[in-house]
Amino acid sequence: MNIVVLGLSLSSSWGNGHATTYRALLSALSERGHNILFLERDQPWYAGQRDLKNPDFCRLRYYDSVADLDEWKDPVGLADLVIVGSYVPDGIEVGRWVQQQARGITAFYDIDTPVTLAALERGTCDYVTPALIAGYDVYLSFTGGPTLTRIEEQFGSPCARALYCSVDTARYRPVDVPKRWDLSYLGTYSEDRQPGLDRYLLNAAIVLPDRRFVIAGSQYPDHISWPDNVERIEHLPPADHAEFYSASRFTLNLTRADMVAAGWSPSVRLFEAAACGTAIISDRWKGIGSLFAPEEEILLVERGDDILAALDRDPEPIGRRARAKILRAHGADQRARQLEEILEMLPLAAGNARPAKAAAW
Known part of the structure; x- marks a missing residue:
């Protein structure tokens, strides 16, 4: 296929989880x-923090405004598949x-499905509307389960399918390095994730002063007080x-409130950590x-004290089994095959072409 993707960012992973998702898929x-042609809005925030300028798996081009997209009319018109991402x-x-x-x-590829649907309910979503949802042939959702039915019945999508994030297992794999931290967390600051970070990681750091902890991610407010045994990394490419x-x-996975409420909403960090055998x-x-x-491939916590018992477990067999699950079910190649299968089964609108072997663009 010839595929055009218009996404938040491919070039910069700074402050967003979209870039690594797109890169893997x-x-x-x-x-x-x-x-593949990826069209990215040229924004100062990402332009100053680009960590992938010349991808070898697609053409990456920038545009300054919606009007500038007219330069790309022909590729979009000739494409077998055009994907517009959330945000x-x-x-x-x-x-x-x-x-x-x-x-x-x-296709609309929603990397933020619960956030999107909550904003649609409030009438505040600025990147998709119910009318647009009805106009896309397929809604590819980071959230599965009952939410897919809701997207079709409440918001008018002709076809909603789960396309979870995935991981490039060639890049995310175990590395032979000494263990530096007992518990890590990788994620940009989020107001609704911060209580979980306080409850689990910072609580454990206070109770276990001899253990080592680390938080990697940007945009954390200056007023947060970090215990002495918590290392901070502002940005980790x-x-x-x-x-x-x-x-x-061990590494900690925290989920935004809207995604907890929806369920079936794994983050890309979950898959990336598991692919590394952590x-x-x-x-x-x-x-x-x-x-x-649960208990075999991942440990689940609900109360602050749960983290203390979890940290006393042997991490090796848990990480090993989690990596095996990734290789079976959640690698980027499996997700690419899944996308192909979704498109093959799609009830196409009149005038659309069934995906075929790509000709010269």
């Missing part, structure tokens, strides 16, 4: 023979433009993720047991 699609700047206008120009399949996880006995301690939400077997 698009790299796997490229390996499977598809031609794209001026995403409503971008989506309208895509639906006007594209003659192949159009994806190239360093595998070593970071491999240096951790034992994960996670908050509990519906659907997590369908991804990893």
